[in-house]
Amino acid sequence: MKPPAFAYHAPDTLGAALAALAEAGDGGKVLAGGQSLVPLLNMRLAAPAELVDINRITALDTLEVTAGGVRVGALARHSRVERSDAAAGVQPLLRRALENVAHPVIRNRGTVVGSLAHADPAAELPAVLALLDGTVEVRSATGRRTVPAGAFFTGPLESALLPGELAVSAFFPALPPRTGTAFRELSRRHGDYALAGVAVTVGLDEDLRVATARAGYLGVAATPVVLDLTGPALAAQEGRPAGECDWAEVGGYAAARLDPEPDIHASAEYRRTLAGVLTERALRAAAAEGGRSDS
Structure with a gap:
């Protein structure tokens, strides 16, 4: 299969890329890792008039780790972020999520920010950014803005990016002391x-x-779903240490508040039940980690 014809731009500066996107308007599309876009082009599910390849803009290939969190530039590959011990030390959910993204060959090329901009509700990184109340920095030829994760994902494969805009980085905040994290998912086959x-x-x-x-949560709605489970967890622990909390009860509470759609891979009820079981297991693991971090 071959993609439809398009005009190709390969700028080597951010300013030139933003100028090209401004000129392209609604017909412009950004190419970074291309692991989602290229298949869509080849299957003719996407047909941009102009393609702006940002791979030559070395200023976007950044990974900044501070005590406050991890900022990932638009050209930082999945594999680079996954292998960064510094990033994992500040925000462990990044590595834990990235380990579940497709296969190593995909992670060697795909980008973290590109995955966020693609806004696939079944992808791992949008759910992590939403859970952490992270942000996406957006630039255009006329200015910049910072979009909170809660407003960035607007629908399946739809984000808050406007014509002419480029997501230049994403920020994943650090967590307070004595906070544990965990990531769990289930797929039919690895990858x-x-x-x-x-x-x-x-x-x-x-x-x-x-x-x-x-x-x-990922894979249960048109956009990532975030649930505050503090109240149910407080009720389920009944004043006991977190290790003795009835996490199954909390998982059931969460499952009851999810409304997934059925498809050819799983029924809605199966997805709901699966989400509850995964929630129980993840919460138990995160609570154990939080306890260990205090020692």
């Missing part, structure tokens, strides 16, 4: 999109009881 998945954070107080619990 496939998950039937359902969840990223969680569990924060503990000084007595190692649950103080906060949150979960971000």
Whole structure:
């Protein structure tokens, strides 16, 4: 299969890329890793009039790690972020999610920000960014803006990016001390999109009881779903340490609040049940990690 004809731009500066996107308007599309875009082009599910290849803009190939979080530039590959011990030390969910993204050959080329801009509700990184209340920095020829994750994902394969805009980086905030994280998903085959998945954070107080619990879901709705599970977790632990919390009860609470759609791979009820089981397992693991981090 061959893609439809398009005009090709290969700028080597951000300014030139933004100028090309401004001129292209609605007909412009950005090429970074291309692991999602190229198949869509070849199957003619996407037909941009102009393609702006940003791979020569070395200023976008950045990975900045600070105590406050991890900022990933638009050309940072999945594999680079996955292998960064510094990034994993500040925000472990990045590595844990990226380990589940397709296969190594895909991660060697695909980009973190490109995955976010693609806004696939079955992808891992949008759920992580939404759970962490992260942000996406967007640039255009006329200015810049910072979009919170809660407003960035607007529908299946739809984001808040406007014609002429480029997502130049994403910020994944760090978490407070005594906070554990975990990521769980289930797919039919390793590397496939998950039937359902969840990223969680569990924060503990000084007595190692649950103080906060949150979960971000993929594969269960048109956009990432974030649930605050603090109330159910507090009720389920009944004043006991987090290790003795009835996490199955919390998983059931979460499942009851999800409304997935059925498809050829799984029924809605199966996805709901699966999400509840994955939530229970992830919360238990995150709570254990939070307890260990205090030692």
